[in-house]
Amino acid sequence: MNDFVYYTPTKVYFGRNSDDLIGEVLKEFGCKKILLHYGSGSAEKTGLLGKVRKQLDEAGLKYVELGGVVANPRIDLIRKGIEFAKKENVDFILAVGGGSVIDSAKSIGMGLANNMDPWDMIINQIKPTRMFPVGVVLTIAAAGSEMSNSHVVTNPENHLKRSLNHDLLRPVVAFMNPENTFSVSKYQTACGIVDILMHTFERYFTPDEDNDLTDRISEGLMVAVKNAGLVAINEPDNYEARATLMWASSLSHNGLTGCGKTAPFSVHKLEHDFSGLFDVAHGAGLAVLFPAWARYIYHYxxxxxxxxxxxxMGIEMDHEHPEKTALKGIEALKQYFKTIGMPTTMKELGIDPSDYExxxxxxxxxxxxxxxxxxxxTKEDILNIYRLAEEEI
Structure with missing residues (x-):
């Protein structure tokens, strides 16, 4: 087991009644004026934004609003948010949404606290030295950004999607009510399932020495997500399944499943340019790329x-030919992705071989x-992975 530092400062309020605590908890944080940050309308339609506003009003907390975050959050809105927050003298950012909204809030907070352009910090990997406080009201189980040290931003000018990680980027508080995910579509639920699994896969399949404890924590999480995912797809109002996915979203990306390991996040780095260039859903891109990457690399x-x-995946171990077991596991995972409604080929993503280069x-x-x-x-290795991702099950 490698040496490691494990840091999870986010205070989590989890459960059916967590929404009712937003006002009093933020008041305890000493907020004077809050930037309420959200997406393009779903939180308004479900009534969640109205509930959050009511909580802030009843607690006597002032707030201003900035909506409009889209999937693969854009640096132009983030820059607008920084200027707006400065003008309004806000001292806290509350993200109401999923990973894109949270990452947008993190980037605004990073830019505000360090008086720098967040894109410059991301591209040049300039680590923040301070951070504006960010809270979360979570609406989808997927990215894990509600407890993670990472955030990913897209620049529409050059179609680059890039990330920056630092412990200061971890939110200070997260309100997590699984009922707020009941209205998430089957497709977005499936994207979230893939993202949760991928955050665990990227820490599980690493060239480190044996780390049985962390591996078994990862395996338990993966099995639970796999099972709960099937239930949530077919029974969207199943509280236990949604709760499992929501909590797994956080645990898969808060560092727990990476303790004592080195995780290069290879497949995420391959997928980011799919999202940046073609604006595909992150989970969908990962569902296509991971099995292809695994087939390309498994023999190592x-x-x-x-x-x-x-x-x-429940495949019987062939001790004489473990490579056959490995390949059957990869195919079983690809079939699972297909079962929950995810694309599994480049064609299904709408990406043509002429785009590969x-x-x-x-x-x-x-x-x-x-x-x-x-x-x-290398570039040639990546092209070979793309070609493997053309193949049907």
Missing amino acids: DIRKFSQFANRV KIADMTTNGGKIQIQSYIPL
């Missing part, structure tokens, strides 16, 4: 891939950089 860690197949160039800066994985992935 047959033990771990066969272990996953056996413990998580451009995407790979964006990811590798024209072939100048490599993506860390079990082996460094």
Whole structure:
């Protein structure tokens, strides 16, 4: 097990009544004026925004609003949010939404606190030295940004989607009511299931020495998500399934499943340019790329891939030919993605082979950089992964 630092400062209020605590809790934080940040309308339609406003009003808290966040949050709205927050003298940002809204709020908070343009910080990997406080009212189980140290932003001018990680980016408080995810569509629920699993996969399939405890925590989370995901897809109002997914969203990305490990997040780095260039749903892109990446790379860690197949996907272990078990596990996962309604091929994503060169160039800066994985992935390796992602089950 590698040395590690584990830091999770986010205070979580979880359950059916967590929404009723927003006003009193934020009042305890000493907020004077809040920037209420949200997306393009779903939180308004469900009545959640009205409930949040009522909570703030009853607590005597002043607030201003900035909506309009879209999937793959844009740097232009973030810059607008920074100027708006300065003008209004806000001292707290409350994100009402999912990963895109939370990441937009984090970027606004980072820019405000460090008096820098967030995109410059992201592109140049300039670590923040301070952070504006961010709270979350979560509406979808997916990105895990409600407890994570990461955020991802898109620049529409060049179609780049890039991330910056730092512990200061972790929200200070999160209100998590699974009932707020009942209205999430089947497609977005499925995207969320993939994202939760992927945040665990990226920490599980790593070239580290054995770390049985962390691996078994990951495996338990993956099995629970896999099972709850099937229920939530078919029974969207099933509280226990939605609660499992919501809590797993946080645990999969708050660092727990990476303790003692080194996670390069290879597949995320491959997918970001899909989202940035084609604006595909992040979970959908991951559902197509991960099985292809796994088939390309599994022989570098047959033990771990066969272990996953056996413990998580329920494939009987072939001790004489563990590579066969590993491949069956990858195919079973791809079938699971298909079962919950996710695309599993490039064609289903709407990406043509004529696009491959451009995407790979964006990811590798024209072939100048490599993506860390079990082996460094060159541009040609990435193109080969794309080709594997063309294949049907």
